Amino acid sequence: MSERIELTLRSDLQHPFLVASAKELAGLAERVRAEPLASYYARMKDWLGEHAQSPLPHCPPGGLGSDFDPMIREVAQIALQAALAWWVEGDDRWLARASEALDNLAGWEYWRSPIHLPLPADLNTAMIGTDVALSYDLLYPRLDEALRQKIQEAILKHCVAFILPETVDRQWWSFAHDGNWSFVTLGGMGLAALAIWPERPEVRPAIETAAGHIQRSLDHIHPLGGWREGPGYAMYAMTHGQLFIDALAAAGDARLAEHPGPARLDDFFLFGMLAPGRPVYFGDCGATGGGGSLLYRRAACTRRGDLQQFADEHNSGGPLSILWRDPTIEPRKPYFDPPSRHFPQMDWVILRSDWGDPDGLVLATKAGTTAGGHQHPDCGTFLLAAYGRELVAEPGIGTYSRDYHRGRSPIKRSGTHNCLLFNGEEQVAREFKGGIVTQFVTQPGYDAVRMELAGAYECRDLEQWNRFFFLLRPDVVVLVDEVRTRNVGHYQYTGMTIEARIHTFCEILIRPFDAVFQRPGATLLVNTVLPPYCPGLGDHTSHYSIGEHEGFQTRHPDQKGAVQYLRIATECEKDPTVMVTLLVPGKDLADAEARRARVELEMRRRRRVEVYYAGRTLVLDWGNRRWQVYWNVIEGRLPKVLQATVGGPST
Structure with a gap:
């Protein structure tokens, strides 16, 4: 059964609106002159320069082959980054390049990845739909009507068709509410549907269905935070979820923007960093990244300077970082007490x-x-x-x-x-x-x-x-x-x-x-x-x-x-x-050995372990099949004894 919810959507929307209005985008040229956006934009321009003249690939026969994913994603990024460069510089050659890439993508027979066959739509569909939606929205006033129609038809075919109330229940990912698939697929394809609203009013059921599933996914986020797939997948999922939530609010319905779910993950992103550029990566969570563009948006939503600083220190940039970073937020170092x-x-x-x-x-x-x-x-x-x-x-x-x-x-x-x-x-x-x-x-x-x-x-x-x-x-x-x-x-x-x-x-x-x-x-x-x-x-x-x-x-x-x-x-x-x-x-090695020399460890038979360190004593006692921890903190001459029983009787 579909999770569709009834929404209040404006019919007088003016593009662009998905991420920012034309008034807000007008200040981009000034904002990219200051760090860190200056570095982000310079890297983006370098990448665009490398791909400025390269011929755009076309869909392989049957949408198959190991090179399908990198080819279509490259074209989608050319479209988005060139569209953003046009807003910053006003150079029509970027408008022409972005239009060429959008026209190319609209002609692809498939947007789904061959890795996920026989699924008709997948994560790749959503990511391409996201890039196409943002590019279309940014360039809408300057696109000719024929290209607008072509892009709209492509979005209807590749995205909207799979999130309608009568079709979404056939996709297993629509009910994977506790994982990244539901957020990414429904968020990405829902954003694509929003991009062509209100020009194509038939997309309303798809938008409402996507909103219902995103709401269910937000409900699954634990009040104390955390994401079972790890911080990397949480960042990936919520980036697409946040894009949809923001666009939906701009379109007239802010109920998802008021949901507490996204804020529950903010601390988890900070705690989930093991070392600079290295998130906690249990399972399939990747061992790189961790400071994604999403944190800039979360900082803007919550006015939290620690999220802003964390993104500045661990983020590699990209179009969303340029669009989402709010320069009015003062960065500050993350700090939590207790720290664990x-x-x-x-x-x-x-x-x-x-x-x-x-x-x-x-x-x-x-x-x-x-x-x-x-x-x-x-x-x-x-x-x-x-x-x-x-x-x-x-x-x-x-x-x-x-x-x-x-x-x-x-x-x-x-x-x-x-x-x-x-x-x-x-x-x-x-x-x-x-x-x-x-x-x-x-x-x-x-x-x-x-x-x-x-x-x-x-x-x-x-x-x-x-x-x-x-x-x-x-x-x-x-x-x-x-x-x-x-x-x-x-x-x-x-x-x-x-x-x-x-x-x-x-x-x-x-x-x-x-x-x-x-x-x-x-x-x-x-x-x-x-x-x-x-x-x-x-x-x-x-x-x-x-x-x-x-x-x-x-x-x-x-x-x-x-x-x-x-x-x-x-x-x-x-x-x-x-x-x-x-x-x-x-x-x-010398420093580690010096620190080790200050630690004494004794195992008294097999019932008691004593560790002495920094003027303190940790006693681990598992007599009578019960573990206990005794922690003696020496403050001057007066000992303060803290006792914590860790676990109950063994069975």
Whole structure:
């Protein structure tokens, strides 16, 4: 059943109106003289110059071929960027080039990507529809009537036809309200329909249907923020959603502009940045970008200077950045207290040492499910960055293909993530399998996260895997893994092999008592302590060894060859088996070693771990099958004791 809602649409609209009015666009020439818009516009002009004289391609036979997507997207960008350049410079050669590109696009038989066959319309359709709509709207007063009619017919054929009340229910993406597909497809094709309103009044049902589905998608955004596909996909989805919402408000109906959904994601975009240019990229979320043009629009909507500054620092520009950046908003550094946050919708916890320190530590962790849209079987994995550089990494997203989406790629196996393997068995990729964050505690001196993760496996010998993350401010991470086997007495030998993997694109050096991840500007010491009865399974007497994944290429910008990981392995000889790993970053090896020297760690038999750091004591006690955390903060001569119980009794 269609989600169509009745709208109030003006019939006296004057183009342009989708993103800005003619009056607002008249100030573009002045605005692009100041940074950062001057740099954005210079890059755009360079790209346009490279494509100014190149012949425009035509649709391949049947809309097939690996070069279909890049060809049609290039033509669409030529149209949009040339249209914007015409508004800035008033040079008719840009008007002619944009008109040529629009005429070319209107003649393509298909706008959908061959990757998504047999779908008749897809994300690519929406992205081309968005660029065509914006270009058409910007140039409408100067387009001849024949070209206007041709573009309108193309929009009716490629976009409007698939979002009408009688046809939209046939498209699965119209009901994917908790993912990027619904926002992008309905937002992009709905924007294309709005572009030809009111000239073509028959598009009203399509606009109202798109609005209904976008409203449902906004309803799915959790009140505490977060997006299960990650910040990159959230940015992608909401960019198209925001364009439609704004255009709909300009057309006379502002109900979606008043919805709280978009504002719920604003903090998530800021928390979701791991390092400069590197968002938190669990699953298929890409490991680049993170400061998209959308943040300029969100800053303008909320008058938040931290969103403006974040976009200035992490954005690479583009037409929407030029159109959306409001110069009246004063940038300011992002700051949150407490600096860490749990996003319960997808069970991510992102820990940060201090928002005011650009060299501060960021630790991103996740539980969640092992399958679903753009998910990987990676419950319990984590990413770590310090000094603006990524130190603990993941392979990230691979090359999309049918085999990849069906889970046949090695990238979509838990062995290529920072998880545990039990007797060599990995997590099972099913939507009902996964882990859960059972408690998150944040205090001025430390953060603590407890996860229960055994539900992600089907290993018959595994009863429980609890993973704990402790961030001891300012710069020490304690990772604790507690493993219990099924139907085994407390002192009975189990023989189950436990293997932890920590991936990195740094150089790995194994030393007698620790491992070192090194890259220019940052180093990480990894020091794992096991109970004395747990044997090492690595080279010599150590439990460390280096593993490699060969034969696959990811989209991670740091990959130069085979993906390497630190392997930490032992046998579970008594219940429970506890592995404690210290992660200590530094600017270089000497700095990291100096920081590590200030940390003392003792494992008292197998019931108690004590960590001493910066005049504080962290005690982890799991006697009587209950974990407790004791945190003693020494202030002068008077101790202040904070106690937090992390998790309940094990079962």
